[in-house]
Amino acid sequence: MHGKAFFAIIAMMLNTKQKSKIIEKHRSHATDSGSAEIQIAILSEEIRRLALHLKKHAKDNHSRRGLLGMVARRRKLLDYLARTNARKYNNLVKKLGLKK
Secondary structure (H helix, E strand, O other): OOOHHHHHHHHHOOOHHHHHHHHHHHOOOOOOOOOHHHHHHHHHHHHHHHHHHHHHOOOOHHHHHHHHHHHHHHHHHHHHHHHHOHHHHHHHHHHHOOOO
16 A cells, blocks of 8 residues: 555544543543543544545445444444443443444
8 A cells, every 4th residue: 555545544543642532531540541431432433534534435445344343343342331331331322422
């Protein structure tokens, strides 16, 4: 992958500052950096960005496959959170504006 396509993919990914903001917003305690809530929030932002990219570049099937993988990973994490802590699940779904 060279040229414009490579830099377009890099631009779609979240940088460290953006991930830090998401972590700050969704952490449950001071050292929380990888809980299910944070992983779901980061995946949701990446999914949103990739969906915008795919609206502009409809034939980018490699990115579409990556998007489907992210959606599946987020769904598994949401199912886990719903099983283990329904209150946190409901709060997160409402906060992120996801469908149940």
